[in-house]
Amino acid sequence: MSRLRTSSAIVAGLLLALLAGSSMPTIAKAPLFARADPLIARGRYLVAFGGCNDCHTPGWRESDGSVPVARWMMGSSTGYRGPWGTSYPPNVRLEFQQVSETQWLFMVSTRGGHWPMVWHDLRALTTTDRRAIYRFIKSLGPAGVPAPEPLPPSVEPKTPYFDVFPHTPPN
Numbered sequence: 001m002s003r004l005r006t007s008s009a010i011v012a013g014l015l016l017a018l019l020a021g022s023s024m025p026t027i028a029k030a031p032l033f034a035r036a037d038p039l040i041a042r043g044r045y046l047v048a049f050g051g052c053n054d055c056h057t058p059g060w061r062e063s064d065g066s067v068p069v070a071r072w073m074m075g076s077s078t079g080y081r082g083p084w085g086t087s088y089p090p091n092v093r094l095e096f097q098q099v100s101e102t103q104w105l106f107m108v109s110t111r112g113g114h115w116p117m118v119w120h121d122l123r124a125l126t127t128t129d130r131r132a133i134y135r136f137i138k139s140l141g142p143a144g145v146p147a148p149e150p151l152p153p154s155v156e157p158k159t160p161y162f163d164v165f166p167h168t169p170p171n
Helices: 002-019 038-049 052-056 101-110 119-123 127-140
Strands: 079-082 085-087 161-163
Touching: 038 052, 038 127, 101 119, 101 127
Parallel strands: 079 161
Antiparallel strands: 079 085
């Protein structure tokens, strides 16, 4: 009986700490919608751990990863300029409202290029993990605006950009 009381006290204490807004890290807090589909919570973890926010969430790096989840994955107007031109991380929250999970899984397995997107890293994940990423991002709902269109190499961007041209050091 004392073991039951102790277990109940621990559970009650944990619940009170959660309700009181404990100081758990942002990534550790699971949103309420994750309870309906465990893949959503898995997707949130994979998006955070996989570095998706580095490009697709403005201010992620500058904030040391403390951007609220409500602002995750909305694309960026900061481009990546290289020999291919200038590309912009798309607002996948808007894009995922337009494509089904099956379509996205096909895209992941067949797409290439689109530098600096790391499609090869996504293809290394299990299908279940890819589904989890899709479901998490889709669950966030549409928000934000589309990212700028890519630019050809001959066009100078009018937005901030990272210069990712390869350079060979002199001998």
